[in-house]
Amino acid sequence: MTQPFTLVVLGLSLSSSWGNGHATTFRALLRGLREDGHRILFLERDVPWYAEHRDLPDPDFCTLEFYTSLEDLRRYQPAMASADAVVVGSFVPEGVKIIDFVAAIAPKALCFYDIDTPVTLSRLDQGHEDYLSKRQIPLFDVYFSFSGGKVLDLLENRYGAKRAEALHCSVDPAQHFNTGEAIEWDLGYLGTYSSDRQPALERLLIEPARRLPDLRFVVAGAQFPDDIDWPANVERFEHLPPSRHASFYSRQRFTLNITRRDMIDLGWSPSVRLFEAAACGTAIISDRWRGLGELMPEDEAILMGDTTEEVVRHLTSLPETKRQAIAEAAHKRVLTAHTGRARAREMINAIEGTRPVLSHSIAVR
Incomplete structure (x- = not known):
């Protein structure tokens, strides 16, 4: 039985699935993490577009809180410092500044979850560094990538990631199943x-x-x-x-x-x-x-x-x-x-792999 982790996740959106694929990806993953007993604080930038279209304002599988600015985010510094891992997602507003802020806290494990890897690498190669800078990639203990295959070698060999791991999106079987309705x-x-x-x-x-x-x-x-x-x-x-x-x-x-x-x-x-x-x-x-x-x-x-x-x-x-x-x-x-629980275990196993001292005392499922 894996020892429960405490995670802080900073993502584009969890509360609103309007016009983005991040919310459903995070929901399946975080539900899977919670099913295995892990505790999650999800921090979302409070922006008008998502605020006006929230379809999950109060999730039952994690604590969801909103911040208004980088300065406002500082109140969560103690939670990040004590967490087993802090995970920053792609397309987070002011992502470069936020990554620098979190890295300065020196959390036990700092991870990036790129739900847009091909887009991210294309943007970086074009000089666009709005939510991630090339110089920051080596800062992460694990770079979780939406894409697998040769992309992982590319992240490590060209961009300097310490460890790149595929973490595809996933599905929650409790939410997605055949309803038995007639074909339309x-x-x-x-x-x-x-x-x-x-x-x-x-x-x-x-x-x-x-x-x-x-x-x-x-x-x-x-x-x-x-x-x-x-x-x-x-x-x-x-x-x-x-x-x-x-x-x-x-x-x-x-x-x-x-x-x-x-x-x-x-x-x-x-x-x-x-x-x-x-x-x-x-x-x-x-x-x-x-x-x-x-x-x-x-x-x-x-x-x-x-x-x-x-x-x-x-x-x-x-x-x-x-x-x-x-x-x-x-x-x-x-x-x-490809369920959220399967992805959750992949994530936790990868994070545990960055902590060799713990790996001798924790039995991995």
């Missing part, structure tokens, strides 16, 4: 608008909708421009809170997974939506990137959709028994290896 849509997509994902959405959902007017499609997500020409058979939802994700996925025959360009370029970067859909027993059609087959083998647990024609063929020609078998294979994989 043949193909759906859930995701905030992104200009680099939009061409794939046009090719893999909007154009198939035009070619298959008798089938039903759905797109849920915020910030889509008003000038998009949605076909009449594409239903739109502006925003779906996480509490409605299970119902949304359960009512689809297939769901579409689309990956941002930076993540395709580096590979090994699964979206949280991939795991959510699989946990709900929905068959997934995905764009192609390196490392995906290691998580979900092609034609066994996932279908590839590189072109409009491929998506049309999946929607119109795949036998129902094959669709169900693919969905079930993905479901089993996710519940075995």
Whole structure:
């Protein structure tokens, strides 16, 4: 039994899932940590955008508190100094200053959780250092990366990380499961608008909708421009809170997974939506990137959709028994290896690995 840890986490948002994928990622991870008895203080910058769209203002799996500025954050200095680890997330406002502040406290373990690794490295190479500076990467005892594979070697060998560990996003099975509702849509997509994902959405959902007017499609997500020409058979939802994700996925025959360009370029970067859909027993059609087959083998647990024609063929020609078998294979994989509790144990094991004295006295699960 692992000795319970006390963690302080500074992240972009836990309280609001509006327009970001961080909240659901943190929620699954922190729930998993709490299930294993760990205690978490989550510190979130109080900003108007998230304050106006909070769908989890009072979580039951951690203590959530808000701060208004770096100066205000100083009141949590004693908690950071006594914690077993302090974890700073990507895209935290004034992240560079906050990392310097936390590093000066000299916590027992200082970690970074990059939920945007490909984006982060691209920004750093372009000289953008708003939430992380290149000089700060060697400060972390563990650099937890949303992306795995060759990205970990890149972090250690090019950017000087002491230890880079993959910590993919995950899913909470208590929140994401098949609801048993009747199928309403043949193909759906859930995701905030992104200009680099939009061409794939046009090719893999909007154009198939035009070619298959008798089938039903759905797109849920915020910030889509008003000038998009949605076909009449594409239903739109502006925003779906996480509490409605299970119902949304359960009512689809297939769901579409689309990956941002930076993540395709580096590979090994699964979206949280991939795991959510699989946990709900929905068959997934995905764009192609390196490392995906290691998580979900092609034609066994996932279908590839590189072109409009491929998506049309999946929607119109795949036998129902094959669709169900693919969905079930993905479901089993996710519940075995990609739950929040599984990720929590990966995180704790990595942190323990930075403390050799403790490793002799603590039995790791």
